Amino acid sequence: MSAVAWICVASLAAWLWLLAGQGFFWRTDLRLPPRREPARWPAVAVVVPARDEAEVLPASLPSLLAQDYPGRAEVFLVDDGSSDGTGALARKLSERHGGLALTVGSPGEPPAGWTGKLWAVRHGIGLARAREPEYLLLTDADIAHEPDSLRELVAAAESGGFDLVSQMARLRVASVWERLVVPAFVYFFAQLYPFRWIARKDGGTAAAAGGCVLLRADAAARAGVPDAIRHAVIDDVALARAVKRSGGHIWLGLADRVDSVRPYPALADLWRMVARSAYAQLRHNPAVLLGTVVGLAVIYLVPPVGLVVGLARGDTTAAAVGGTAWLVMTATYLPMLRYYRQPLWLALTLPGTAFLYLLMTVDSAVRHYRGRGAAWKGRTYGAAPEAAPDSRA
Template structure:
């Protein structure tokens, strides 16, 4: 057989494995697990890190303020050095819409070794804890040290970490807490439905979630004792005790892909993690141009590969064999009259297309986009290579005016 035929057969074998052996990653029916209302609703603190988010805040923040939660809940909005009036707008929206109590706070610039978002999250968590301690008073704090019941409910039992561009339906917090309590999960995360409006969003966004699920199959994430751990940073309900046990966010302070690092830290300490697709949690951030999507993906792609040239080469070859080879070998087999190459390439492309259909349905997109997945994969290949290129130019992992170093270099830098 020719090299074309062998390539087509390897690609087909890869797709058969992905179809049957990769945790059924292509299925989109994994929603919040079965749940029931708890007898007592725990105290929850919502931590919202934000940097220059005034453009989206009017769509997202009112949805948090309007949460229909039966227990005690409050919002700590951490303005991470915004220059567009984000903090002032957050206070104005809270005054206008009322709802959950909201506190705006400022963390200052992150020290060396910290990403801005995780420094803001740390500040928000610390603020929630100290606020609870202040409200308890000296007698309650003494009772807490002695194990007395007066200490219960004063420090948040759960933290909802959510981004400033995420809009929640009114029952979102209630459903998350019920799912965590009912299933005994330490971390419950929903991948917010991303905005899909422009042509480029239609082509790239559903594939982004598809590729993420392929890399971190959601069913494997929920498996106790399994090694796969992931979360979606836009919506993470985290048990405070589990965060303390895992030492987060300090333990992951340099992580650019902080949601995956957070889930990994919780799971390594024996915590139970659940991740699934959202139905009532949406991102309102627009990515109308290819350049916007390119910047969003390429800023962390090489970090995902641990800044390893070997992993970069392997990823490029893998994308080429798995996604690009099927249509290429199909056409080449037809042109060169090689039936094995044509049949194997066509079968691989058919499986690829079929596994992408559920994600397109989830995003309510035309199913005719499914055969175009190889073209989208080619874009991702270029984005990944560009991410490495920008890293070696000293511009990797850049976001909103900050550029983050490799973790080992960040750790070596002196504290500010």
């Protein structure tokens, strides 16, 4: 066989392993686990860190205030140094819509060693502590919840004995670039952190989706969060790792009724979202970066290239094996496109989207070495070795 054919064989072997041996990551049927209403509804504090979120807050905060929860629940929004009137707008929305009680706090600038979001979360938990909540719902300011969201999350945690229940909010998919990039973003995340492995008590895989995390207050104290992860750029995965390491039982799945309202209309918006943390995910390690680039190329780029080159050269083996690998790749992407209600033909674009992610990852490393690191809303964070937890922890 030709060298191209052998490379295609390696790619096909990788895809067959991913298909069956990576926790069935490509399936999208993992929703909230079976649940029943508890005899007593525990008290919940909803903590919302917010920095310059006036644009999205009218679409998200009223959904939290309107939660139909049988127990005691309060919302604590932490204005993290906003310059657009986020805190004042939150108070106005509370006055207009009513519902759950709202407290707005501001912690000031984070001290050295803290990311702004986690400093805000710490302040919010501190505000809530006087109410002695049994659960904390950590949710981002761009996340909208259906009225029964909190009830369903608590019922799932109580029924399953989970210390952490997280749902990956359905991200907005409206623009052309959102259609191309967003479903793949969730697909790649699930491939790296298979949801079925996360729920295993004896497993090492840990992850959460920061937009929607229900956490037992005693589990948070036992894990020492957020202080223990204060420098984490990828804070949701770091949070899940800390809880699981301390003996907590965690769960992560896809959401049906929790949605992100933040728009990413242009490629530049999505590029910044990925590039700001991609190299942190690789622990700022050049060798891991190189391995990731090679891996993405072999797994996602070789199949279509092998098919085209094989057909052009009359190399039937390369064409057949490359085409088969591309077919398997395409089949694994279809469930995610269905979940996002997108045309199934977009599955054929996955190699191109993977190439974009490869470039975003390289750009993330370039930004890091140029001193721009993980930049977000006017803040830039340096490299903390613990900031990028891996899937084994």
